[in-house]
Amino acid sequence: MHWLIILFLFLVGCSGNTDQKSKVDLYSEKGILLLGNGTEPSGIDPHIVTGVPEHKILLALLEGLVIFNPKNNGVLPGVASDWMISEDGLTYTFIFNPEAKWTNGESVKPEHFVYSWERILSPELGAQYADMLYVLKNAENFHKGQIKAPGTLVSTINGSELLTIITSSEHDLSIGNIISLEGFSNTGGIPSDNINKTFSILSVPSSKTFMVSLGMNAKSNATSSAATLIKPFNDFNKVGVSAFENKLVVTLENPTPYFLNILTHYSTWPVHPETVEKFGGMTNRNNKWTRVENFIGNGPFKLDSWEINKSLKVSKNFLYWGNDSNKINGIEFLPIDNELTQDRLFRSGGIHLANTVPTEKIIRYRKERPKELVEHNYFGTYYYRINTNKFPLNDVNFRKALSLSINRDLIVKSILKGNQKVSYSFTPPDENSYNPNTKLEFNPVKAKLLLKESAYDINNQPLEVLYNTSEGHQKIAQAIQEMWKKHLGLNVVLTNVDWKVYLARETQGEFDISRAGWIGDYPDPFTFLDMMVTDRGNNKTGWSNTKYDEILNNAASKISPKKRYELYEEAEKILIDELPVIPLYTYTRTYLLSERVKNWQNNILDTNPYQFLSLE
Amino acid sequence: MIQLILKRLFTYIPVLLVVVIITFLMIHAAPGGPFDAERVASPEIIEKLNEAYNLDKPIHVQIYNYLFNAIQGDFGPSFKYPGRTVTELIMSGLPTTIELAIYSILFAIFLGVISGLVASLNPGKILDIVPMSISLLGICIPSIILGPVLVLIFGIWYEVLPVYGWGDNPGDKILPTITLGTAYAAIFARLTRGGMLEILGQDYIRTARAKGLSEIRIVIIHALRGGILPVISFLGPAIAGLLAGSFVVETIFQINGVGRFYVQAAFNRDYTMILGTSILFTFMTLTFVLISDILASFLNPTLRDSGGLE
Numbered sequence: 001m002h003w004l005i006i007l008f009l010f011l012v013g014c015s016g017n018t019d020q021k022s023k024v025d026l027y028s029e030k031g032i033l034l035l036g037n038g039t040e041p042s043g044i045d046p047h048i049v050t051g052v053p054e055h056k057i058l059l060a061l062l063e064g065l066v067i068f069n070p071k072n073n074g075v076l077p078g079v080a081s082d083w084m085i086s087e088d089g090l091t092y093t094f095i096f097n098p099e100a101k102w103t104n105g106e107s108v109k110p111e112h113f114v115y116s117w118e119r120i121l122s123p124e125l126g127a128q129y130a131d132m133l134y135v136l137k138n139a140e141n142f143h144k145g146q147i148k149a150p151g152t153l154v155s156t157i158n159g160s161e162l163l164t165i166i167t168s169s170e171h172d173l174s175i176g177n178i179i180s181l182e183g184f185s186n187t188g189g190i191p192s193d194n195i196n197k198t199f200s201i202l203s204v205p206s207s208k209t210f211m212v213s214l215g216m217n218a219k220s221n222a223t224s225s226a227a228t229l230i231k232p233f234n235d236f237n238k239v240g241v242s243a244f245e246n247k248l249v250v251t252l253e254n255p256t257p258y259f260l261n262i263l264t265h266y267s268t269w270p271v272h273p274e275t276v277e278k279f280g281g282m283t284n285r286n287n288k289w290t291r292v293e294n295f296i297g298n299g300p301f302k303l304d305s306w307e308i309n310k311s312l313k314v315s316k317n318f319l320y321w322g323n324d325s326n327k328i329n330g331i332e333f334l335p336i337d338n339e340l341t342q343d344r345l346f347r348s349g350g351i352h353l354a355n356t357v358p359t360e361k362i363i364r365y366r367k368e369r370p371k372e373l374v375e376h377n378y379f380g381t382y383y384y385r386i387n388t389n390k391f392p393l394n395d396v397n398f399r400k401a402l403s404l405s406i407n408r409d410l411i412v413k414s415i416l417k418g419n420q421k422v423s424y425s426f427t428p429p430d431e432n433s434y435n436p437n438t439k440l441e442f443n444p445v446k447a448k449l450l451l452k453e454s455a456y457d458i459n460n461q462p463l464e465v466l467y468n469t470s471e472g473h474q475k476i477a478q479a480i481q482e483m484w485k486k487h488l489g490l491n492v493v494l495t496n497v498d499w500k501v502y503l504a505r506e507t508q509g510e511f512d513i514s515r516a517g518w519i520g521d522y523p524d525p526f527t528f529l530d531m532m533v534t535d536r537g538n539n540k541t542g543w544s545n546t547k548y549d550e551i552l553n554n555a556a557s558k559i560s561p562k563k564r565y566e567l568y569e570e571a572e573k574i575l576i577d578e579l580p581v582i583p584l585y586t587y588t589r590t591y592l593l594s595e596r597v598k599n600w601q602n603n604i605l606d607t608n609p610y611q612f613l614s615l616e
Numbered sequence: 617m618i619q620l621i622l623k624r625l626f627t628y629i630p631v632l633l634v635v636v637i638i639t640f641l642m643i644h645a646a647p648g649g650p651f652d653a654e655r656v657a658s659p660e661i662i663e664k665l666n667e668a669y670n671l672d673k674p675i676h677v678q679i680y681n682y683l684f685n686a687i688q689g690d691f692g693p694s695f696k697y698p699g700r701t702v703t704e705l706i707m708s709g710l711p712t713t714i715e716l717a718i719y720s721i722l723f724a725i726f727l728g729v730i731s732g733l734v735a736s737l738n739p740g741k742i743l744d745i746v747p748m749s750i751s752l753l754g755i756c757i758p759s760i761i762l763g764p765v766l767v768l769i770f771g772i773w774y775e776v777l778p779v780y781g782w783g784d785n786p787g788d789k790i791l792p793t794i795t796l797g798t799a800y801a802a803i804f805a806r807l808t809r810g811g812m813l814e815i816l817g818q819d820y821i822r823t824a825r826a827k828g829l830s831e832i833r834i835v836i837i838h839a840l841r842g843g844i845l846p847v848i849s850f851l852g853p854a855i856a857g858l859l860a861g862s863f864v865v866e867t868i869f870q871i872n873g874v875g876r877f878y879v880q881a882a883f884n885r886d887y888t889m890i891l892g893t894s895i896l897f898t899f900m901t902l903t904f905v906l907i908s909d910i911l912a913s914f915l916n917p918t919l920r921d922s923g924g925l926e
Contacts, residue, residue: 507652537656
C-alpha cells in the first residue's frame with residue numbers, strides 16, 4: 001500500500017501554480033503567439049489539405065506569389081515582387097523577388113511554381129482544391145486527363161492486331177502509358193465501333209511512333225486515318241504557366257480580374273520540388289515531405305515541432321525576405337476542438353486567441369470582455385438548400401412561399417444573437433464593392449397566396465429538413481419549422497444526422513431541404529455564384545438555368561469590375577427569383593483575442609498574415 | 617498455469633478476427649465515406665482517391681488485404697491524416713492514454729479502498745454513510761460534468777491548477793486523473809466495503825480476534841487480502857473501461873491521447889484508423905481482463921489451481 005500512497009503524494013506534489021504571470025503574459029514578452037486553432041490539422045501539404053486550421057498554419061509556413069492584404073482584402077507582393085498584366089487581361093508576368101528563399105537557403109524560382117501547379121493539377125494526386133487553378137489555360141483539361149495532343153495520325157497496315165501510330169509531333173511517352181484515339185476508324189477487319197479506343201503502349205520505336213495492340217481478334221486495316229491522339233501524360237506544358245529566368249508567365253482561359261486574389265489561397269502556394277520528390281514523389285498522397293525533419297518552406301516562419309493533438313510550433317524564419325517588419329518570434333498552434341475547453345483556456349490566460357466563442361456566452365462577454373470579444377462580418381452565407389427535383393419543391397411558387405414565411409430578423413435577433421446580418425442575396429454583400437440590390441422579404445400574406453397558386457396540396461407528405469447534428473442548426477430548423485407551420489400550415493419533420501451522412505445524402509440528392517453554409521475561397525462573388533451553375537458539384541439542388549449559366553459565362557470575360565458586377569447582379573436576381581437556395585443570414589466571425597495582440601485586422605476572410613502582427 | 621495463459625492468448629485470434637470483420641462490414645455499411653466533403657470533389661478525383669486507398673476493390677479482397685498487411689504490423693495509412701500511418705498515430709497517443717489510465721486507476725484504488733475499508737469497519741455509522749453516499753454520487757456524475765466543474769473551481773476561480781494539457785505544466789495531470797478516476801474510486805469503495813463485510817464475518821477472522829491479534833493486523837493482513845478480491849477481479853474491466861472512456865477526459869483537458877482518435881476516426885470515416893483503434897482496444901480489454909484474472913487467482917486460494925482462468 002505504501003507505494004500507492006507515495007505515488008499519490010507525488011502526483012499531488014506536482015501541483016501549485018505559483019506563477020503570478022499567466023502564460024499569455026510570459027509568451028507575449030517572448031514574442032510568441034499562442035493560437036487556439038480548432039481541430040488537429042489533417043496535414044500541412046498545401047495541395048492536399050482543405051480546412052481552416054490547415055490554412056492558418058500554412059499562412060506561417062509557406063508564401064505564394066502574392067500575400068493577402070488584411071487591410072483591404074487585396075494583395076501585397078510575396079514571392080513575386082512585381083507583376084504585369086496584359087491589356088486583354090489574359091497574361092500575367094510575375095517577377096520574382098531575388099531575396100525569396102526556401103528555409104534551406106535556396107532561392108524560390110519560377111520553376112518551383114510550375115512544378116507545384118503541375119502537382120496540384122495532376123489527377124493522380126486527387127487534390128480537392130485543384131479547381132482553384134482551373135482559371136489557367138488548359139488546366140481543367142489537364143486535371144481531367146483530357147489534354148489532347150492533336151496531330152495527323154497514320155497507321156500502317158500490319159494485317160495484325162498490332163497498330164503502329166505515327167503522329168506529327170513528338171510525344172514523351174513510354175511503354176505502359178495509356179493513350180486514347182479520338183475519331184479513329186478502322187476501315188477493315190471488325191467494325192470500328194467494336195474496337196477499344198484506349199490503348200496501352202507496347203513499344204516506342206521513336207518519339208513520334210508508338211505501337212499498341214488493338215485487342216483480341218481485331219485486325220488493323222486502317223490506313224492514313226485522321227484522328228486525335230489523347231494523351232493524358234506529361235503534357236503539362238500545354239497548361240498556361242511557364243518559367244523564364246526570374247519570371248513566371250501565366251496565361252488564363254478568361255480574363256479573371258480576381259486571379260491575384262486566388263493566388264492568396266494556399267492551394268496555389270509552392271512546394272520545394274526536390275524535397276517532394278525525395279520523400280515520395282510528386283503525386284504520392286502519403287508523401288513524407290511534410291514531416292518536421294523533412295519540411296522545407298518559404299514562409300515567414302519555419303516548422304519546429306509537431307506533436308499530434310498537442311501543438312504545432314513554428315519560429316521566425318531568418319531567411320525570410322520580409323523580416324524587417326516581422327515582430328513575431330514564433331507561434332504555437334494548439335489544436336483544441338472543444339469550444340468549451342478553448343474558452344476555459346483563454347479565460348485562464350493560456351492562449352492569445354480562442355477562435356470560437358460558445359454562443360451562450362456571447363452576450364455575457366459583450367459586457368464582461370468587450371475589448372477581447374471580436375465580432376465582424378465573414379464572407380459566408382447560411383442558407384437552406386432545396387432539392388428542386390422533388391415535388392412540390394420543383395414549383396417555384398412553393399419555394400417562394402417557403403422563403404416569404406421565414407422571419408429572418410427573428411432568427412438573427414432571438415436565436416443567433418451574434419450580430420449576424422440578414423441575407424438578401426446569396427453572395428454576402430460588401431458596401432464597397434459588390435452590393436446586389438436583391439430583396440428577400442418576410443410576408444406571410446403573400447406567402448399564403450403563392451402557396452395556393454402552387455401545386456402543393458395539404459395532404460402531401462410532410463417535408464423533411466436535413467441538418468448535421470449541432471445545437472445551432474437545430475434551433476434554427478425548429479424556428480423555421482414553427483414559422484412554416486404557423487404561416488403556411490405545412491408539416492415539416494426535422495432530421496439530424498452526423499456530418500458524413502449529411503454530406504452523403506446531400507450529394508446523392510436524398511433530401512428535400514437541407515441546411516447549408518458556404519464560405520468564399522477568395523474575395524469575389526464568383527466563388528458563390530459559380531456554385532449554382534448547372535451540374536456544378538456543389539450545386540446539389542438539381543437547379544439549372546441556361547440564362548444564369550450564360551450570364552456567368554459572359555461575366556468571366558469582362559475585365560472591368562463594374563461590368564462584371566453588373567452581370568453578377570443580374571445572375572443574383574435570377575437566383576433570388578427562383579430560390580433553389582434560400583439565403584438566411586451572413587456569417588459573423590466571433591472570437592476572443594487578447595489585447596496584447598496588436599495590428600490585428602478584422603476582415604471578411606478572417607485572415608491575418610502573422611508577419612504583420614505584433615505583441616505587447 | 618502457463619498452459620492456461622497460452623490457451624487464453626489463443627482465443628485472442630478468433631476474437632480479433634471477428635472484431636475486424638464486423639468493424640469492416642459496419643464501416644462500409646455506414647452512409648458517407650472518407651472522401652465526402654462539404655466542397656464536393658469531382659467524380660474523377662473520388663475515383664482516384666478510391667484507387668489510391670484500395671477502396672475500388674470488392675470488400676472481401678479489402679478485408680483479406682487488410683488482414684494480410686495487419687499481420688505484418690502494417691495497419692495502413694490514415695485517410696484523414698495523409699502522410700501518416702495508423703500505427704504512427706496510435707503510438708503518438710498511446711503512452712499518454714496508458715499513463716492517464718494508470719494514474720487514474722491508482723487514484724481510484726487508493727481512494728476507493730481506503731474509504732471502503734473505513735466504511736466496512738464502521739457499518740451503519742456516520743463513517744459508513746458519508747463515504748458511501750459520496751461514492752454513489754461519484755458513480756452518478758459522469759466525467760463530462762465532473763471535469764468542467766473541477767476546472768471551473770481549481771483552474772478558473774482559484775487558479776491553482778492548469779486546465780489544459782498533459783505533462784506541459786506542473787500539476788496538469790491532477791485534474792484529469794481525478795476526473796477519470798472518481799467514478800471508479802466510487803465503485804471500488806463499494807466493492808471493498810462489500811468484500812470486507814463478508815470477510816470480517818467469517819470464522820477465521822473470529823479466530824484471529826480470539827488469538828488477541830491487534831485490530832489493525834487483523835484488518836490489513838488477514839481480512840483485506842480476501843476483502844479486496846472483488847476489487848482485483850474488477851481491475852481488468854476497469855482499466856479497459858478507463859482506456860476506452862479516456863476520450864472524454866482527453867477532450868475536456870486537451871490531452872493528446874489515443875482515445876480522441878478512436879472517436880474522431882468514426883466521425884471522419886477514417887476506415888483504417890477505426891480498424892486500428894478497434895483492434896487496439898479489443899486487445900487491451902482482453903489483456904487487462906486476463907491480468908486481473910491471474911492476480912485474482914493468486915489472491916484466492918480456491919481459484920489458484922485452475923488459475924481462475926477457466
